[in-house]
Amino acid sequence: MPNPGPSPVVLESDVVVVGAGLSGLTAAREVRRAGREVVVLEADDRVGGRILTEEWAPGVHLELGAQWIGDTHHRMSALAAELGIVVHDQFEEGDTSYELGGRVLRGDAFHRAHGEDVAAVERVLRELDAMAATVDAAAPWAAPQADIWDRITVGQWYDAQGLSPLARELLEICTVGILAVPTVEVSLLGLLFNVVTCGVTADLLSESEGGAQTKRFVGGTAQIPQRLAAELGHRVVLDSPVQEITVAGEAVTVRCRGGLIARGRQVIVALAPTLAGRILYDPPLPAVRDQLTQRMPQASAHKSFLVYDEPFWRDQGLNGQLISEAGPARMTNDSCMADGGPGIILAFLEGESARVEGRWPAERRHDALRAEMARHFGPRAGRPEAIVEGSWADKPWIRGCYNANPGPCGWLHFGSALATPVGPIKWAGTETAVAWSGYMEGAIDAGVRAAGEALESLDGLG
């Protein structure tokens, strides 16, 4: 007979938080500030979730995960300031390079050649804005036209807008840059939800003033979850994947792989819906909630950083950005440090690119990336010192980025279960946010809301 194992460790608190991403850490902080005790259980050996900064060389931080904040990300700005983390502007001086319609053109030349196409895309974006204005981010399924808009895909609607092939491709690339899945996988209502939680399409797509990607963090985004975790100290427990949440009377018991148990009276699940659906709940969750978690897949995003001795493209009047129909990267960005250092181009492989070129053997993909950079930024761009990559679908506790969007009928038939508490179980995570869902800003929005719900319930319990 085998020896009895060690007794399980039991952690007691008022609120158990599942997931030490930004949303879970925010929720835990709110709980602590209200004078309640909290335990945060994290599956991974680090905090941060979809935030992951790699220090490639001293002072050179590569954001394998969340990288930017926007001008209207007031919660993130305030949090960074509070934690003493400085922001710097995204570099954006110079021309973007376009590879559309079979040739590479930069800035003005592209706009001169394809002004009509760009104008047509702009018209479609204004139409999206007008439609999004009728959608309530807290209840997209109740929009007057939800019943129509949730039964067609974004791609289907785009196809019906009378765009030229070039304009249609440009619109696809820009939208996949947000959704990180082909536009045929998301319902039109789903895209409109994304738009309205962020403001208007210009905020979502633009890197200029008001946009979603105007500023970065000196020293790396990961400092934010790390400092939040440091404040929480021993209350954050790593390497503890939650497998089971049991509710009995006013007690919640959360069991982790390996035997760790946390007990409380409220639990905040701060995971993407698909991951939240992998936990065993006792009693079982309502059917609508379970079927929702089957229908919000994590998207497909892969980042490749190309590192050069210096940002030589800037001297050529280029901003390091490209938009390409050919790929592998459909978009790139200048991702240099604020204070100089090496030249860094971030190549995005999103949606189909992440699934096709992202699954190629590294050498084949790197060859293709080098060739692409050379097409846009000259031969020097074909000779990076290093290529550093991260694919989120590979990461066992994340399984896809940037966020999750249901397909047709998802919002209509299951959306109401996304953020609705189930007794003492509250739902956080950026997908449940009504402001900037899918972004760090949304992670905070959702964490604060879920903590408020848990605290209110605790007050009710006495």
Place this chain on the structure above:
Amino acid sequence: MPNPGPSPVVLESDVVVVGAGLSGLTAAREVRRAGREVVVLEADDRVGGRILTEEWAPGVHLELGAQWIGDTHHRMSALAAELGIVVHDQFEEGDTSYELGGRVLRGDAFHRAHGEDVAAVERVLRELDAMAATVDAAAPWAAPQADIWDRITVGQWYDAQGLSPLARELLEICTVGILAVPTVEVSLLGLLFNVVTCGVTADLLSESEGGAQTKRFVGGTAQIPQRLAAELGHRVVLDSPVQEITVAGEAVTVRCRGGLIARGRQVIVALAPTLAGRILYDPPLPAVRDQLTQRMPQASAHKSFLVYDEPFWRDQGLNGQLISEAGPARMTNDSCMADGGPGIILAFLEGESARVEGRWPAERRHDALRAEMARHFGPRAGRPEAIVEGSWADKPWIRGCYNANPGPCGWLHFGSALATPVGPIKWAGTETAVAWSGYMEGAIDAGVRAAGEALESLDGLG
């Protein structure tokens, strides 16, 4: 300090099977027949999975789950014969009642009034057959037109076929009867996969000769898994939800909730993909497999049996079937026993109906069902003795029926991971079948195939 708990029970075998549905039990039987030892772990307190027979009164069996077999279900016919279970023909004499275009018409009257619509639907079905003939059930993503067909939804393609509203509605109802989700949720390639694994659309949609629903089991379908389980005896362990599968060298360790451990050298996961995705795998599964399981939601099906003193509709020349645009049931069937007894109408609430009327309070739904039956089968049909219901999304170890279909790009980008083993982990379950996927016949097909893979691997290990 708490007392140490009891030592975990460890079961040793060659192959561990996860799930005692028809596919898992079939796989286990094959393993035993090859002289290898097997353990079957079942989460529920019963075997059968999506097969569930309720004995409503002595000799009166209501099939809350899988009910029919078809003429080309040779594996199922052979298995039933072997187990000594007798089949009887589905009752189908008389007229079907149609409620389309705002009125109720039976049989000939409907066909006289809407012959063109029916012919148009038939033309679309022939078109589907022609397209399906180019799809290999073992690799739908490799079909010549896969790249187009997996980027549009079935609903989108149907909308483009120039059908009248009535014909379009008729086609929707018939297709939802197979998919159990709105046709906008499944890609055209996904439907073609369903068609080709079953033969042609006539096989899939018809209850006449060659169709999928021609015969039932005297005494109930559940006898089949029960007898298979009885053969396996103590090797089937109930109430043991699998939470973790660990592969280390040539050993596979499967951990259940509550502490039970099963050890073997191969494991067959005989669950629907979404449920297979809820298990924690160590080492983690490849990204493509994980993202697949995020994209194959279980469909939405709800069955309501209306029980009367006798099948009075037969005397009126009706076959107990209806097709309705109004609902709640979009289709019904005569579900009486072979040897007489009460009159039983089975009302299907599938797809949107399961999600809307299926979530209504029972009394509201029952009132609507009674009214619907009266519209079609006369006032007597409005006064059933009883209504017995089952909704599969509610069942914690099933979470949706009848099966699972990916949305757009699912087959194209993830399909190759559906049945491909990951080392000693083999995948069964009807979704992985190449013959009659989604049916009991497919469950056997997949179970036999997965067992063959596991046995071959064992032979390789020596």
